[in-house]
Amino acid sequence: MTDNGPAGSGSHPSPSDGAREAQESRVPAHERASATQVGARGPEGLPDEVGAEPGQADRATEGTGRPEAGVAVLPAFDDHHPPEQELIDDCVHCGFCLPTCPTYVLWGEEMDSPRGRIYLMEIGRQGEPMNDEMVRHFDQCLGCMACVTACPSGVQYGKLIEATRQQVERRYPRSRRDRAFRALVFRLFPYPRRLRLLRGPLRLYQRSRVGTLARRAGLLDRLPKRLSAMERLMPDLGRLEPVPEVTPADGPRRRRVGMLTGCIQRVFFPEVNAATARVLAADGCEVVAPAGQGCCGALSLHAGREAEAQAFARAAIETFEAAGVDQVVVNAAGCGSAMKEYGHLLRDDPAYADRAKAFSDQVRDLSELLVELGPAAPRHPLPIKVAWHDACHLGHAQGIRAQPRTALRAIPGLDLREIAESEICCGSAGIYNLVEPEPATELGDRKAANVLATGADLLVTSNPGCLLQLRNALERRGRHLPMAHVAEVLDASVRGAQPGSLLDR
Numbered sequence: 001m002t003d004n005g006p007a008g009s010g011s012h013p014s015p016s017d018g019a020r021e022a023q024e025s026r027v028p029a030h031e032r033a034s035a036t037q038v039g040a041r042g043p044e045g046l047p048d049e050v051g052a053e054p055g056q057a058d059r060a061t062e063g064t065g066r067p068e069a070g071v072a073v074l075p076a077f078d079d080h081h082p083p084e085q086e087l088i089d090d091c092v093h094c095g096f097c098l099p100t101c102p103t104y105v106l107w108g109e110e111m112d113s114p115r116g117r118i119y120l121m122e123i124g125r126q127g128e129p130m131n132d133e134m135v136r137h138f139d140q141c142l143g144c145m146a147c148v149t150a151c152p153s154g155v156q157y158g159k160l161i162e163a164t165r166q167q168v169e170r171r172y173p174r175s176r177r178d179r180a181f182r183a184l185v186f187r188l189f190p191y192p193r194r195l196r197l198l199r200g201p202l203r204l205y206q207r208s209r210v211g212t213l214a215r216r217a218g219l220l221d222r223l224p225k226r227l228s229a230m231e232r233l234m235p236d237l238g239r240l241e242p243v244p245e246v247t248p249a250d251g252p253r254r255r256r257v258g259m260l261t262g263c264i265q266r267v268f269f270p271e272v273n274a275a276t277a278r279v280l281a282a283d284g285c286e287v288v289a290p291a292g293q294g295c296c297g298a299l300s301l302h303a304g305r306e307a308e309a310q311a312f313a314r315a316a317i318e319t320f321e322a323a324g325v326d327q328v329v330v331n332a333a334g335c336g337s338a339m340k341e342y343g344h345l346l347r348d349d350p351a352y353a354d355r356a357k358a359f360s361d362q363v364r365d366l367s368e369l370l371v372e373l374g375p376a377a378p379r380h381p382l383p384i385k386v387a388w389h390d391a392c393h394l395g396h397a398q399g400i401r402a403q404p405r406t407a408l409r410a411i412p413g414l415d416l417r418e419i420a421e422s423e424i425c426c427g428s429a430g431i432y433n434l435v436e437p438e439p440a441t442e443l444g445d446r447k448a449a450n451v452l453a454t455g456a457d458l459l460v461t462s463n464p465g466c467l468l469q470l471r472n473a474l475e476r477r478g479r480h481l482p483m484a485h486v487a488e489v490l491d492a493s494v495r496g497a498q499p500g501s502l503l504d505r
């Protein structure tokens with residue numbers, strides 16, 4: 001049942017009020033401390049405004065395309081995979097996750113912490129309706145999985161928020177404006193052919209410097225926040241560099257691997273895919289990049305669009321099964337994380353459940369596979385100071401932290417620097433920086449300050465979204481720092497390229 005009555009009207013109390021009261025009675029006051037009290041640090045050089053007013057972005061987001069309409073959906077969850085009670089019960093409310101949760105760090109709000117969100121899931125199961133405010137707390141979660149890393153009780157927050165988001169997408173009537181924006185994103189981003197059609201007009205826009213002039217004149221600030229975020233996060237478009245369908249191994253073949261070329265990666269970062277194929281080939285892999293491959297479904301999965309994600313997953317499984325490969329290599333952290341979840345995503349489908357699980361077991365992040373294989377090609381020196389940024393879907397969701405560092409440290413002369421607060425998300429998080437631009441901006445500013453504090457010459461990561469988010473955050477500070485995907489650094493080293501090939505960009 002959906003009740004579109006005015007906010008707070010009717011016989012149902014606001015779940016968040018109820019939740020807050022109940023939660024406050026259960027959580028000792030000292031555990032409801034502010035972000036700084038729980039250990040979130042203010043990095044050196046952080047601009048004064050970042051985090052200075054807790055709740056600022058929270059309030060702003062509330063007003064971005066989502067006026068609260070008094071919607072209350074009863075029951076909150078239907079019977080199709082609601083967040084599982086046993087997984088909810090694993091949370092012992094200890095609060096160890098709080099200092100690494102980006103939204104809690106920003107606002108110090110219990111309901112914007114992992115523990116608070118799990119509590120909202122629990123009261124939803126117990127009969128509280130799903131209303132605007134409850135959905136806002138779920139939407140504001142970045143899905144970064146920092147809480148999974150931090151949790152000593154092994155709470156599977158990923159499964160909980162995934163199930164919850166599917167319920168929200170199925171049941172909660174978003175505002176027309178919100179629906180229109182999400183429709184634009186999901187009709188465009190997972191489709192490389194549609195994205196490719198945009199390349200021409202976007203290149204023209206970038207070359208004509210219309211955007212720069214419009215920004216200087218303040219015109220872009222007049223756009224709705226989500227559209228202006230889209231404009232600011234647009235990648236610089238170079239030339240297309242397609243990856244051949246088969247790249248033979250240099251020397252004796254050690255593996256035959258399938259390569260996911262991705263949607264955004266393929267169209268906007270083709271040089272990253274080209275570097276990935278070259279590095280894999282240099283280390284003895286025959287690389288198969290099936291021409292007919294589509295989206296892996298990561299964006300849809302992480303946004304709760306279950307049926308769409310399942311359709312993409314089935315197609316990916318069929319494509320790579322047909323390619324007859326030993327493993328499937330992924331160079332985008334969010335995609336790799338989603339593909340490792342196919343077994344769970346297709347668990348109800350008798351035709352695909354086993355195949356999906358077998359497929360997930362084959363998936364490897366690029367750095368994971370390279371370290372597993374060990375280098376075959378010599379690495380040439382690159383005397384560069386590199387700051388390594390752990391993409392959340394690599395570090396937290398896949399537990400891959402050591403491998404990219406090992407791969408980079410194998411390059412002679414490379415000086416690897418750690419970024420403070422590395423566990424806290426940069427604010428990119430799939431489409432989060434588009435749908436929730438204000439908190440994403442605050443998190444980007446925070447990360448940019450920490451990156452600059454390393455004194456590195458080059459920022460390296462493994463996710464296209466993080467690169468765009470951090471480039472934008474640095475631009476806001478009037479700073480430029482060259483950036484590269486880890487594949488490009490390894491490729492430059494294998495080819496014996498000069499440091500300038502990475503730094504002069």
Ligand code: SF4
Pocket residue numbers: 100101102103104112113114117140141142143144145146147148157
């Ligand atoms: S996934 Fe990230 S934003 Fe969401 S509750 Fe966990 S730590 Fe917080």
Ligand code: SF4
Pocket residue numbers: 090091092093094095096097098114115147150151152153154155
């Ligand atoms: S999610 Fe884990 S770390 Fe966070 S409160 Fe629950 S048990 Fe503690």
